[in-house]
Amino acid sequence: MEGASYRTIRTGGTFEVTEKKSRFIGEAGHAENEEEALAFLETIRKKHYDAKHHCFAFIGNGGAPVRSSDDGEPQGTAGHPILGVLQGAGLCGSILVVTRYFGGTLLGTGGLVRCYTAAAKGAVEASSVIEKKKGTRCTLRASYTDSGRLTYLLAENRIPVLDTSYGEDVALEMIIPYRKEDALAKKIAEATAGRTVPKDGRPVWYWEEDGSVLCEEEA
Numbered sequence: 137m138e139g140a141s142y143r144t145i146r147t148g149g150t151f152e153v154t155e156k157k158s159r160f161i162g163e164a165g166h167a168e169n170e171e172e173a174l175a176f177l178e179t180i181r182k183k184h185y186d187a188k189h190h191c192f193a194f195i196g197n198g199g200a201p202v203r204s205s206d207d208g209e210p211q212g213t214a215g216h217p218i219l220g221v222l223q224g225a226g227l228c229g230s231i232l233v234v235t236r237y238f239g240g241t242l243l244g245t246g247g248l249v250r251c252y253t254a255a256a257k258g259a260v261e262a263s264s265v266i267e268k269k270k271g272t273r274c275t276l277r278a279s280y281t282d283s284g285r286l287t288y289l290l291a292e293n294r295i296p297v298l299d300t301s302y303g304e305d306v307a308l309e310m311i312i313p314y315r316k317e318d319a320l321a322k323k324i325a326e327a328t329a330g331r332t333v334p335k336d337g338r339p340v341w342y343w344e345e346d347g348s349v350l351c352e353e354e355a
Contacts, residue, residue: 140314141269142198144229146345149262153255155247157239162255164263167231168197180233189236191252193219197229209236213248221256227265232256266343270314273298273342273351274334277307282328289327293320296342296349310334311342311351 148164163180167173173194181190191214193204204215218232234255243251278286283306290297290310299309312320312334321333342351 141267142228143226143265143267144197145227145260145263146266146343147264149259149264151255151258151262153251153258155239155243155251156241158241158243158251159235159237159239160251160255161235161237162257162259163233163235164256164259165231165233166229167194168229170194170196170201170203173203173231176231177233180235184235184237187235187237189214189238190233191215191218191236192231192233193222193256194231195219195222195228199228209248209252210245213245214252217249217253218256221253221260225260225265227260232259234259264345266345268341268343270354271296271311271340271342271351272314272317272334272337273309273311273340273353274337275307275309276324276332276334277305278328278332279305282331283308285327286324286332289323293323295320298349298351311340311349312337 145164145166148166151162153160165176167176177190177192189207189209191205191207191209193215195202204219206214214234218234222230222232234252276286296311297308298311301307325333339354340351341354342349
């Protein structure tokens with residue numbers, strides 16, 4: 137994926153809107169690709185097997201592909217408004233499905249757009265949304281003498297430290313934000329007179345959740 141960060145749904149939420157006995161149930165989920173999005177949609181269809189419409193919108197990891205469906209509703213009254221909610225929230229790697237149970241009264245195109253939008257927006261607001269950032273996970277080994285100034289240097293530069301272990305030396309497991317690798321390596325070398333450098337670097341996506349920094353290796 138191009139770019140250094142993106143917003144995505146971590147844990148999906150649900151929200152329901154009722155209008156003239158028609159029920160609109162919005163459900164949000166995380167989907168990195170089209171395969172995951174279709175699997176999420178199929179889960180919703182099975183859960184609400186007796187509903188006629190399962191309208192959805194999906195934006196893949198990186199902003200592509202982009203998909204939406206009115207699923208039998210008048211053209212432009214469901215899929216496009218749901219997609220607008222995803223785009224308005226700046227979300228990628230995410231899917232929104234709004235299931236409709238028909239209540240027996242026609243709502244008109246304006247009523248449908250309003251209800252599908254409200255259900256989708258409510259589902260996003262009920263979800264846990266995170267910002268994933270691109271970085272390099274690596275290990276920094278330093279002497280006990282150097283570890284104090286390195287800990288201060290990393291904190292000063294807002295470098296997430298995942299773990300610290302103590303043995304013959306101090307090992308810091310950290311994530312260097314994308315495109316800051318060279319600048320930080322230079323600062324570390326200056327702080328330790330060249331005695332230590334980051335090693336074992338591998339690309340990851342990382343994010344903050346409940347006060348902790350989590351990460352996953354880049355696919």
